[in-house]
Amino acid sequence: MSGLINFKTFTPHADERGVFAEIYRESWPTGVAPVQWNLVSSQPNVLRGFHVHVTHADYLMCVAGEMLLGLKDVRPESPTFGKVETHTLSEDKLAAAIIPPGIAHGFYFAKPAKHLYSVSHYWNMDDELGCRWDDPAIGISWGTKDPELSQRDQEAGSLEQMIGEFVKRRAALTTAKPS
Secondary structure (H helix, E strand, C coil): CCCEEEEEECEEEEEECECCCCCCCCCCCCCCCCCCEEEEEEEEEEEEEEEEEECCCCEEEEECCCCEEEECCCCCCCCCCEEEEEEECCCCCEEEECCCCCCCCCHHHHEEEEEEEEEEECCCHEEEEECCCCCCCCCCEEEECCCEHHHHHHEEEEEHHHHHHHHHHHHHHHCCCCC
């Protein structure tokens, strides 16, 4: 464990033809049983997020270029609640970041990059909550003042609002009775 999230490092095998690296095995203790894989390409100065998932976990890696991964624990009952971390993921040092539900995260790409990620549950809009990337309460320096954002990220509310909604939705899941 590296603070808020786990990392899985890989051993690349290189020869004159190129490089081979295993990036996932079901037997590895990641806590993520993938149901969907996604490949995302980002242009320079793109910031994706800041968001949190109520139920699903991510298993992600940067396969081309470099990303700054910003994290904040928004689980009020967690001993690391409010803790912030940043990590640089790159194609040069292949590693997967394993992000559990309740760890808010965002990605900044200073240069063109691609990242590959899997999720433990199919994407569901009700599972993803966002807030302003530049909310001072997040406490992350992204290295940019005017990033390219999605419309949704431009219109996001405060971190406080996001945490309140996260707590509400998670509580509803634990009190919901199966039908």
